[in-house]
Amino acid sequence: MGLLHSKKPGLQFEEFYSDIPSYYIISHTWYPNNQEIPYQDVLNGAGEQKLGLQKILKFKELVSSKQGDYFWVDTCCIDKTSSAELSEAINSMYLWYKEAAACSAYLSDVDIPNSGSLRSHDSSIVFKSSRWFTRGWTLQELLAPKSVRRTTTRVEDQSYSLMGLFGVNMPLLYGEGPKAFI
Incomplete structure (x- = not known):
C-alpha cells in the first residue's frame, strides 16, 4: 500500500507491504475534466494547476494537524496504469477504508459562506444536495471506516x-x- 507522508515536503510516497502504519483516508468525488492528480503526477511533481492538488494538500494539512504521519487518497495513491495494482486496489478498497485511523469526507460542491449565516434546516439541504451522497463508491467509504463524521451519545x-x-x-x-x- 502506497501512503503519502504528511510531515515531509511536497507529496512523497512510502510503500508498505506489511506492518502498515496508522493512516488517514479521504472519501470524495473526483473533479471532472482531468482535474485530479494521478499517481504519475505525484512522482513527477506535476499537476500544480489542477484543482485536485489543493484538495490533497488541504487533507495533508488536516492529517498533520491530527498528529498523523500518513494518508491515502485514491486519485493519486493507485498507479492506474498498472492493471495488477488497480485490481488489487479495487479488491482491497473496503478493507483500506475500514482499517484507516479516520476517514474524512470532502464535499467539494458544498459551499457554506460562514457558520452564522446558515440555519440548521438550510445546511441540511445544502449537504444533502452534494454529489458525494449519490456516488456509488462513496457508500462503502461511508460504511467501512471506524470514523466518518458519525458520533452517538x-x-x-x-x-x-x-x-x-x-x-x-x-x-x-x-x-x-x-x-x-x-
Missing part, C-alpha cells in the same frame, strides 16, 4: 442508527452496550 446508538439502512426491526435494549452489534 450511547454505544448502542451506533448499531441502532443502522437498523433502517438494513431493514432490521428489533427491540432496543439500552444498557446492552457493544452487544447491540450482535
Whole structure:
C-alpha cells in the first residue's frame, strides 16, 4: 500500500507491504475534466494547476494537524496504469477504508459562506444536495471506516442508527452496550 507522508515536503510516497502504519483516508468525488492528480503526477511533481492538488494538500494539512504521519487518497495513491495494482486496489478498497485511523469526507460542491449565516434546516439541504451522497463508491467509504463524521451519545446508538439502512426491526435494549452489534 502506497501512503503519502504528511510531515515531509511536497507529496512523497512510502510503500508498505506489511506492518502498515496508522493512516488517514479521504472519501470524495473526483473533479471532472482531468482535474485530479494521478499517481504519475505525484512522482513527477506535476499537476500544480489542477484543482485536485489543493484538495490533497488541504487533507495533508488536516492529517498533520491530527498528529498523523500518513494518508491515502485514491486519485493519486493507485498507479492506474498498472492493471495488477488497480485490481488489487479495487479488491482491497473496503478493507483500506475500514482499517484507516479516520476517514474524512470532502464535499467539494458544498459551499457554506460562514457558520452564522446558515440555519440548521438550510445546511441540511445544502449537504444533502452534494454529489458525494449519490456516488456509488462513496457508500462503502461511508460504511467501512471506524470514523466518518458519525458520533452517538450511547454505544448502542451506533448499531441502532443502522437498523433502517438494513431493514432490521428489533427491540432496543439500552444498557446492552457493544452487544447491540450482535
